[in-house]
């Protein structure tokens with residue numbers, strides 16, 4: 276039976292979480308011409324910028340109100356008013372998003388009130404200026420992203436919607452994914468003959484080309500006009516429950532746009548659920564091209580099952596990513612032995628227990644956990660594969676197990692932001708990558724479907740030497 280455990284140490288060792296403003300900044304990058312003002316000290320802008328630049332390999336520009344000792348004592352309102360004016364005069368953005376920080380929240384700066392004062396004094400500035408609460412002591416980077424989406428859903432869509440009026444599109448909230456994932460989702464929607472309205476779309480802004488002259492704003496991103504019309508969409512699909520799920524329900528409650536909140540479409544069943552939802556919303560049938568991709572994924576799983584069946588896997592990361600990944604791991608015949616997140620969400624943990632039991636696998640679900648906690652468990656009872664972001668490399672090196680890099684940040688490999696893990700194509704890539712990592716780890720000689728071990732010692736917990744598919 277699966278179980279839930281919580282880390283009871285007060286101190287974190289090798290935490291897996293980032294700070295909340297980074298989530299809001301990332302989501303804001305998906306709006307064409309939008310600029311972020313980080314209301315806090317300079318470091319609160321620099322840290323997320325560096326994290327994002329290392330992962331996406333793009334310059335990340337964020338403004339800061341540069342709070343100092345004096346503004347910390349007397350309040351940062353003056354700095355914020357000046358920052359809003361400067362940003363408008365220098366860049367003429369399509370939208371400004373002001374996110375708070377630990378500092379500005381703790382001193383109690385009234386960001387919405389300051390924005391109101393600014394817009395009252397500058398009636399000529401008609402772009403949307405929104406504020407997002409992102410103190411890092413409430414939640415983590417995923418909370419920042421989710422709070423941003425809730426603000427967008429509450430404030431941007433056009434409320435003047437006539438009965439039956441529609442833009443013919445489907446709102447799709449990808450959540451915290453990579454640019455390559457958004458492109459793969461777009462491919463599926465396009466193949467279905469549908470039009471997505473992406474909330475939000477950083478597939479190009481954070482994975483752009485080299486253009487001369489450099490455009491004033493990065494190419495791509497959802498336009499403000501599209502965001503305005505999102506209240507007229509046919510439905511909203513959130514592919515992550517904890518990032519965007521609540522925003523989808525806001526669309527349903529406020530604008531009568533039906534909400535569909537799904538598990539991240541990683542693996543066969545989860546991708547089927549996404550495709551089925553698209554067919555439910557419209558009367559479009561699944562095209563042959565997607566059926567072929569699905570069949571290719573099944574074939575890849577059949578071809579590799581003798582190498583992956585029975586292996587134990589440890590996973591760590593954000594709740595939505597883990598929920599999707601566990602499905603694929605089980606479909607490949609592996610056991611997600613440890614599933615660790617820094618999130619404290621008990622409902623998520625309970626859901627994961629149900630899910631793993633439905634999938635017929637036994638897992639320890641660890642909430643509020645850090646990497647030290649995961650390492651302890653792996654030392655006590657080893658696994659064959661570790662899945663998580665780059666910080667897992669220290670465990671992987673120590674225990675001599677392969678690490679499948681996934682999630683955020685991946686900073687010690689190049690181009691991972693471009694690959695996709697969603698959809699049938701994303702799952703095929705994952706099946707290939709997982710199998711190849713297992714081959715490499717065993718330093719094996721692979722002949723046809725036979726692995727011959729070359730005697731490399733490792734903490735294997737399950738047999739991996741197979742002869743023609745048999746132990």
Ligand code: SF4
Nearest residue numbers: 294319322376377411
């Ligand atoms: S003080 Fe808070 S908002 Fe600023 S960088 Fe640290 S965790 Fe992030």
